[in-house]
Amino acid sequence: MKSRKGTSRAAVKRAEVRQHVKDRQVVLIDQEPLRRRAGSECSKQMARLEEAKAEWKRFMSEDKAVFDRWMASTFGAQLSRLREIEALVREKEMLVREVEAEMFFGGARNPRTAYARVQRRRDDPPEADPQGRQSPPPGQGDDGFGASPFDDIPEIEQELLFEDFVRVVMGMNPDRMSNRKYEQMFTDFKANVLGQERPPPPLAATPPPPPPQSRVKELYRRLVRRLHPDTKADSDVGVSALWHEVQEAYSAGNVERLEMLLAMTDIQANEAGDHTSLSQMRSVLRELRRSFNALQCNLRDAKRDPAWNFGRRQDRSALAERVRGELESKLERNARELRQMEAMISSWSASPKGRRKPVQSKQRDLPF
Numbered sequence: 001m002k003s004r005k006g007t008s009r010a011a012v013k014r015a016e017v018r019q020h021v022k023d024r025q026v027v028l029i030d031q032e033p034l035r036r037r038a039g040s041e042c043s044k045q046m047a048r049l050e051e052a053k054a055e056w057k058r059f060m061s062e063d064k065a066v067f068d069r070w071m072a073s074t075f076g077a078q079l080s081r082l083r084e085i086e087a088l089v090r091e092k093e094m095l096v097r098e099v100e101a102e103m104f105f106g107g108a109r110n111p112r113t114a115y116a117r118v119q120r121r122r123d124d125p126p127e128a129d130p131q132g133r134q135s136p137p138p139g140q141g142d143d144g145f146g147a148s149p150f151d152d153i154p155e156i157e158q159e160l161l162f163e164d165f166v167r168v169v170m171g172m173n174p175d176r177m178s179n180r181k182y183e184q185m186f187t188d189f190k191a192n193v194l195g196q197e198r199p200p201p202p203l204a205a206t207p208p209p210p211p212p213q214s215r216v217k218e219l220y221r222r223l224v225r226r227l228h229p230d231t232k233a234d235s236d237v238g239v240s241a242l243w244h245e246v247q248e249a250y251s252a253g254n255v256e257r258l259e260m261l262l263a264m265t266d267i268q269a270n271e272a273g274d275h276t277s278l279s280q281m282r283s284v285l286r287e288l289r290r291s292f293n294a295l296q297c298n299l300r301d302a303k304r305d306p307a308w309n310f311g312r313r314q315d316r317s318a319l320a321e322r323v324r325g326e327l328e329s330k331l332e333r334n335a336r337e338l339r340q341m342e343a344m345i346s347s348w349s350a351s352p353k354g355r356r357k358p359v360q361s362k363q364r365d366l367p368f
Helices: 009-023 032-074 076-105 111-123 155-168 179-192 213-227 237-252 255-268 278-303 317-349
Strands: none
Touching: 032 076, 032 255, 032 278, 032 317, 076 111, 076 155, 076 317, 111 317, 155 179, 213 237, 213 255, 237 255, 255 278
16 A cells, blocks of 8 residues: 555655664663662661671570570470370371271271271281382282272362362361462372372473583682681681572572672672672672561561560569460360360270160960
């Protein structure tokens, strides 16, 4: 289609594009103000991170250590009793879950029958051959027949069985699981409960081409000269952590990580120059913010711990009463839970009461 002057629209469009390209210009931006701003933000974030690290170190080395010793000396008997009851509760819970699984998947009609089967398996476990392999369960031969009674069940029914198992036995809601966790648990369920073979692992993706070894070695040598323990007069924990990160990045050949660590050491030593790019400085800032946020989460949890500022407490009587009450309440709750499970298991193991035979009425002799 042509315009009024006889020129096609495509030609007009190409002319406009060429004119637009001619109008473009390369504008040089002075990065020095941006670099100064990024360096200042990194320095401030480093100071905040060091302050949070000092606070966390004080809590772990002073408050927590003193609080643990005080707990052991003041409430040693209660803590020992609590550990014993918790171990018994875990043992009974495992037995109850095993009985529930036997009822659900083993076809037991009642908990008493399921409990008897579980006890027989525990008393007489399957024998293992000298090579450590267990003997196959009954009904499984070398010909493959009867390998799993659930092989012929459709996939949808297997998934329904899995969701019932997760709700009843594990006490979880499958609808709230992520897709990855759901698929992983469903695969384990089919392999461990339904006796099916695991699918072969997926083929690994083609790894990206390795970075040039010369660049990796260059960065590594520069970082070693700065962080090697033999060259540091003091044993700084932060330097030690950076040293281990450098070793991991070098082993993985991670050039980006090594460059970021080099830029971090430059900023720490106030030696960030033209060799430290703006993108590297921003990567350092993101890393510092991530570390600071993670440490802040730990500090928020620590401030709710009774051990917080324990070393500075002068009067510990109120804290002792509170801890004693919490321990007694926890002991009572766990003991009650243990008694309930023991009563339930005892009802399964008790012999059933015999039914009374119906009393037959005496027949009277009727006169004929």
